Amino acid sequence: MTFLTEESAPRAQVTAPTARGRARPREHLMGWLFVGPFALVFLALLIAPLGYALYLSLFRRQLIGGTGFVLFDNYAKAFTDPSFRSGVWFVVRFSLVAIPLQIAVALAIALILDAVTSLFARFSRLMIFLPYAIPTVIGAVMWGFLYSRSFGPLTDVFGWFGGTAPDLLGGDLIFYGLTNIVTWQWAGYYMIILYAALQGIDPALYEAGRIDGAGRWQVALRIKIPLITPALLLILVFSLIGTLQFFNEPQILRHLAAGTIGPDFTPNMYAYQQAFALANFNYGSAISFALGGIVFVCVYAFLFLTRKRRSFLR
């Protein structure tokens, strides 16, 4: 996985694929032969649906006169729609809490596993990575059981201390219930990426640091973390994209947390409801597109703030 972080390290790269100077006609042909199949799939399954969604989102089915062209009315409606706004507000708040938590946990574990070499450490690495192999849906089902006050252990555990179990599926606590699920699900995956990046660092640098009098902590803070910044950034961007589109876990827990998680809990769930429960494809497309726009803006704003845009998209 480090090869993606390598990408960000500045290096003199040879852009010319061959040392033969100018491209020949044959080279154009071969290049397109290799890229062509993917390009076709890309056009058919990414560009076409995006274009079609944009087109659909500009229309509205009216009671009188069938479907009419309304330009950006659907977007105006979305951004003033309390359901959409509360959904966006939720995923933004959720991102601000869940992403730093996941990455902090992943980074801490990666640093520990990088420093400790024992059989148990190797075993832990595999076990902590394991939830990545579990479909998010199944993860949500499993945690739903653990949270449940009829099946789960919480009632027993709190019973020992004479308390009542918190309802992690109800009220405000659902926020933390979901935060826990996504941390469990993704921290191990992020840890593996960071761990691979840490393993790629030249140990001579630590030696040099120690000679200069740096302790264990200083080596971690001043050498290791700065050197894996590109990997950290990559993870942040991917988790931001994923979290803003939050869907699977709340959709699954809806059954167990009726009343707390409504059909408009996140923007993606709202788009799903509009399109599939209400057959309102025009508005559903507009919401999807608006959400895509928000993701794009957030990611770019983030990359701009960290001024690493070039290193990621080089």
Place this chain on the structure above:
Amino acid sequence: MTARSRTAGRHLPVQVLLGFLVVYFLVPFWWVIVNGSKDASGLFGGGNTMWFAGRVDYAGNLTRLFTYDGGIYGRWILNSTLYALAGGVGATVLSVMAGYGFARYRFAGRRFTFSVMLGALMVPATALVIPTFIMFSRLGLTNTVWAVILPSLLNPFGVYLMHVYARDAVPGEILDAARADGAGELRTFFQVALPLMRPAVVTVLLLSAVASWNNYFLPLAMLSDNRLFPVTVGLGVWQGIAAANNSGGTSLWSLIILGALVSVIPLVVAFFTLQRHWRGGLSAGGLR
């Protein structure tokens, strides 16, 4: 030997911390393993939820799981396998070819195509689900296996990975040498470049197969025939039914618990057995 045990001693607090973390990450697995053995009375009887009930009946529960509703659960597992294999292999083939093409040929439109693809890394995959559904329904493709397999073929991240890997791990000089020896472009690709890219190929294959296996939103939207569901959607539906009727659904809960357990086994096994390969891919990248 003494040096090693000294290190272990010094790391003791850290090892304890790791122990707690391992417990945390394994708790849900433990819960389904334990409760997959119970029947409805064991589940709802108020016994210890983290330990086995008096009667451990995996065989009976497994039989019920695989015979319920005409054995629909087995079909879901097969469907998931089909989607993961077809989507994973297809996406990997496309990614490897495109990544190699981008890295090793300088063709007209390369820069433009590559930047468009990089931009696509940021397009939320789920934002595509609704428009793809509408498009597919016009083409009559919804509610078929293609509705799930075709969108899984698109993996811009895989192309990006393969591009980086092909650029760094396949030296242009080797390719030139192969060509000078009279190997055609395709032969050069298959016999020289592909073996060099193997660790990355395994990594991309595993990542795309996992993504297809885990997919939920796409099949949920595309499929209405429950005989085509992957196991994620199927269990989600069962859970909805069980939650909706609290008393009548009790027998379904034990099926869902064991179903969740059985459904995670294939990928867990795949990760353990392929460990050497994907770890090899990771360290191969890391050592350079």
